[in-house]
Amino acid sequence: MSEKNQLRDVFDAIADPTRRRLIRLLSEAKEIPLHELAIQFQMGRTAVSKHLTILKEAGLVLDRKVGRETLFRLNAAPLREIQDWVAFYSKFWNANLTRLNQLLEEEEE
């Protein structure tokens, strides 16, 4: 068995910008309680909590209860699946650039 209890596709979990921002926030501290995460967003606490649940289902986040708070921490390991997947295609933009892209590349630089 190469991966753990993956209730949720990791690709799906990182598809949402809010969830990517949560991942970023959690990477900047060891543990952060829900209410502290929630104030970083315009949306309500309930919505943020749902996003964290999805991240949990993908194994990207761990939580533990301390007093009345729930502390969340990042678990980046499942992201390796993403890295492995995308690494396969890196050869296509190293060598195999399409003509259109070559032109766009030149413009950008």
Add this chain to the structure above:
Amino acid sequence: MSEKNQLRDVFDAIADPTRRRLIRLLSEAKEIPLHELAIQFQMGRTAVSKHLTILKEAGLVLDRKVGRETLFRLNAAPLREIQDWVAFYSKFWNANLTRLNQLLEEEEE
């Protein structure tokens, strides 16, 4: 401007398994017409066409019309955004493994 006309979030485009399989198929040949792609899936041609439209909106696919066929080709360049994003977090599974993950790692190997 670092990226082109991105109508669609690349993270969103690769979130769907069907679309990832399309990307894979397109990586194995230069150009493939829609009908040939469609027969690889259980779903109908219309659905596959929609997925290709989404990939096109994300810049991951280019198409050109030849006779009555529409030929699709992979353009992997936008995947660099994914690689850059995930690379940032690689340090977290190289050094900063959680205790739970250490245990799971040991089991797996």
Add this chain to the structure above:
DNA sequence: TTGACACGACACCGATAGGTGTCATATAAT
């Protein structure tokens, strides 16, 4: 020229995503 084929453009549909507000409960602070 007739028929098969490939496709785009629709209209349509059920399920899910992403948000809301409310309520009950456990914990902390006064």
Add this chain to the structure above:
DNA sequence: ATTATATGACACCTATCGGTGTCGTGTCAA
């Protein structure tokens, strides 16, 4: 003891997603 805080669990709503079938048109083959 009372009040404020933090959260989970719901019910609910709307927009979007991922699929379907159909129709019209352009292209190729017989």
